[in-house]
Amino acid sequence: PTETETSRATPPEIWIQQLARSCVIPHLGTLGICILDDFLGTDLGRGVLEEVSWLHGSGRFGAGRLAGGLSSVPTVRGDQVTWIEGSEDGFPLLGLLVSRTDRLILSCVGDLGCRIGGRTKAMVACYPGNGSGYVRHVDNPNGDGRCITCIYYLNYGWDSRHGGLLRIFPEGRNRVANIEPFFDRLLLFWSDRRNPHEVQPTYVTRYAITVWYFDTEERARAKERYMGLAAKNLSS
Numbered sequence: 329p330t331e332t333e334t335s336r337a338t339p340p341e342i343w344i345q346q347l348a349r350s351c352v353i354p355h356l357g358t359l360g361i362c363i364l365d366d367f368l369g370t371d372l373g374r375g376v377l378e379e380v381s382w383l384h385g386s387g388r389f390g391a392g393r394l395a396g397g398l399s400s401v402p403t404v405r406g407d408q409v410t411w412i413e414g415s416e417d418g419f420p421l422l423g424l425l426v427s428r429t430d431r432l433i434l435s436c437v438g439d440l441g442c443r444i445g446g447r448t449k450a451m452v453a454c455y456p457g458n459g460s461g462y463v464r465h466v467d468n469p470n471g472d473g474r475c476i477t478c479i480y481y482l483n484y485g486w487d488s489r490h491g492g493l494l495r496i497f498p499e500g501r502n503r504v505a506n507i508e509p510f511f512d513r514l515l516l517f518w519s520d521r522r523n524p525h526e527v528q529p530t531y532v533t534r535y536a537i538t539v540w541y542f543d544t545e546e547r548a549r550a551k552e553r554y555m556g557l558a559a560k561n562l563s564s
């Protein structure tokens with residue numbers, strides 16, 4: 329049997345621990361990036377896609393960001409996002425995805441050089457496919473506590489004509505990572521300045537679900553700073 333079949337056969341816990349040890353820890357440790365294909369398997373992956381498509385159809389997504397915006401170019405509606413905890417009823421498979429990524433990250437704990445303590449809600453993002461993308465940026469440039477970016481892609485039959493590549497520019501390296509947003513692909517990378525990245529213009533609807541995992545200490549310090557700021561503003 330192929331590795332995938334056997335990994336399907338073993339209970340998720342064991343399989344997740346194997347993934348953590350064989351992929352996540354070594355790849356995040358060396359490249360700062362880790363790609364896991366066939367993360368949920370086709371059936372569960374399609375189930376998540378159905379939940380996200382339903383969400384998109386239900387108008388729950390905010391209006392797309394105004395991208396472009398150059399005076400000459402009419403502003404283009406960019407990505408639309410909505411935040412889901414996963415425990416809400418109606419999204420059981422989204423909830424399963426997040427519980428799997430939680431277990432994956434927590435089974436790395438101690439071997440990643442950061443202490444994971446909590447995460448954001450799941451950000452479900454949809455690019456409308458009108459050529460909009462996302463400019464080059466760092467997710468966490470100033471120590472807001474986020475240490476691992478975890479993105480699950482849902483784009484069935486994706487090919488390069490569709491655009492929407494995620495291009496990462498690992499700091500201090502002269503090589504870029506071009507990551508196709510393939511269906512059932514899970515991507516992990518350090519959220520800080522080590523991984524500036526951009527979403528290239530995309531020409532078909534592009535769905536992705538992102539969760540950011542917090543480093544306990546950095547998150548606590550960020551909260552103190554934030555509370556201090558709030559207190560100062562209140563007192564001033």
Ligand SMILES: Cn1c(O)c(C(=O)NCC(=O)O)c(=O)c2ccccc21
Nearest residue numbers: 407409453462467479494525527536
């Ligand atoms: C819609 N969207 C994003 O797509 C990415 C991002 O880096 N995406 C990478 C990707 O989808 O491959 C973001 O980092 C992001 C941050 C805040 C709000 C929306 C955001």
Ligand SMILES: [Mn+2]
Nearest residue numbers: 465466467525
């Ligand atoms: Mn980003």
